[in-house]
Amino acid sequence: MTPKSPETNLEDRITGSLVGAAVGDALGGPVEGYSPDQILERHAGRVHGIVGPWNGDAWRTARPIAPYHKGDGHVTDDTLMTHALIRVYAKVRDHLDAYAIADHLVPDLMTTPRWIPELEQEALPLHRVFLAEKWLVTRLHYAHVDPREAGVGNIVNCGAAMYMAPVGLVNAANPRAAYTEALDIAGAHQSSYGREAAAVFAAAVAAACTPNATPDSVVTACLSQAKDGTRTAILKVCEAAQHHTDFESALKPLREAVAPYDTVGPDYRSPSLAARRPSRVHAIEELPIALGMLLVADGDYRRAVLGAVNYGRDCDSIATMAGALAGALGSPPPETWAKQVSEASRLDLWEPATTLTEVTQEIYERDVRRHETHKAAVTALGGPRCAD
Template sequence: MTPHLDDRVTGALVGAAVGDALGGPVEGYTPEQILERHGGRVTGVVGPWNGGSWRTARPIAPYHKGDGHVTDDTLMTHALVRVYERVRGHLDAYAVADHLVPELMDRPVWIPELEAEALPLQRVFLAEKWIVARLHYGHADPREAGNGNIVNCGAAMYMAPVGLVNAANPAAAYAEAVDVAGAHQSSYGREAAGVFAAAVAAACVPGATARSVVDTALGLAKDGTRAAIAAVAEVAEAHRDFETALAPLRRAVAPYDSVGPDYRSPGLDARRPSRLHAIEELPIALGMLLVGEGDYRRSVLGGVNYGRDCDSIATMAGAIAGALHGEAAVPAEWVKRVAEASRLDLHAPATALAAVVREVFARDAAAHRVHAAAFAALTDPVR
């Protein structure tokens, strides 16, 4: 059966959160290190890399990554859903200044990795703190506030809601996400945000497949982002097991990834604006989607075991696979474990966003009818 809208929204948001939680504890490591640490590949929820010493162990202290805890990818995604709830319409860069910044600064939420209620600003990475610094304190033009920030996956990682609000309309999702992300990122970081939102929207098209999603992404992506997706997709087509795909996909994306081989020690040219580069996370997520043939479990576990920024990779792969197949595609035992461990209602944001999606579509349809009538009057030969 073709999943209905609400099911796809739930699949995407719940799927993204579960992927995030599975990838968190192995973020920053290599596939070889993951294999050695866990005595095999990660196949579900695992504990912190450093066990009980997570509060003080470097390089990620004091975050409790693991045991089913979501990371800042999910915190930012849910914050953007709340902005959509408030605006109940399409967003732009000004919505980030007017609504997302207060979400980060003023609204305490439960932070699973801190095991405490705190402001999201106290958990998000430096690239996300930039939003507050530039917009609240620097009073930058929201459309240009992302200029000068670290160019990474920070904006892309939470753009699934934009794709869902524009479900089955990838071009519109791309345009809206590029506008929203202008307040956060520039260059290929902003581009990735647009392409990821478009991929989620494309996954909502009835009859969509992993291949059709990637083809849609290729049709919209620009510069290094497009080249990176094309290179990874070509390699991914030769694999149906993520184990054999791990090294080939890394080699395919490496020429476009500015971070370099040592994820924790990037070079001086890393994360700087460029038309030749791409973030690593989105092409790899799309590649794992192809390797897994759109299957949620295979696609997400491929992203998790890839290592490096694997929580964001698995977040993106999980969102797209969840949008393709609906909530039933996300293993129920993972959903239960993550929701309980993170102390979050993973379904409430989806329910809220699905209502907004319907409202936005109704207004868009009405606006289109008005435009169509005006255009018909303009072109009526009788006049």
């Protein structure tokens, strides 16, 4: 892996992860939904940086169901949702749960116009997010469903996982805590393996923030938390990734490794009838592939993200996750990419990282006080009994 500077601290890891996620999102957006072969043909080679929309100047009308300017450095809903979750942390200034999503995230999506890069205008984030995210508003605002159960009935996809990096960062170096918190948060949005993936991704980011972490240690942390098909899919993809050091040779083997667990099927734009339904034996595709590309790249940001981008399919989310993990490991995105994405998207990519760093410090100090209070109480009770 690209050596980390000895000065790399938690603030650097948080910044690298969040900026890295946004840059990966922007690079993957214009080729989302296509296969590696289609990407190769469209771009006369592999994508090695920021590219324009798939349909050029016809981006607004070529796919009327999705009239978005994907490309030219524009972030997508992955980043919009990530930043929205950080704003919730900034309000609550403590660990979150499903109720925080109902009380803070949903109103943010519904009431506050923001600059939406893909629409090239100010709009409510609700008007850009995918239907699986609009579900949050339908279930929590209109239907008044218990937030802990609101995700039940939604399509099972990566919708919750794609913006869970902040949960891992708030719980830096504590994968189990990140898993538990994300599992609660994601209950408002997803169920089954979609919810599980959100929790495991948060655990992965937390593990990446551990001193001397490596891609292998991140995968080990994921496997220690993951359940059912999610765990098996990660294991199989990462076993396949161990045989490759270049994403080109890994594209097909990684897809073959995840295919038995992916419900979408071979044609990403025409999902099978079994797609996105609850299951204990299946998994979302995005997280295992992001971890696989992290291994192939040995933690190097550029190589991991470009592998994710050129994999195609839901590659903006895959690159978001790979970018978040590489950045948390201490391999930040190239400055030129980050600057281009920030300017093109008209977003300060560093401000959310500054905010989350401050909140993370506050939460950590509060956690220490809570632990000391608990410790004192147990001590006053005579402490746990020791075995004879």
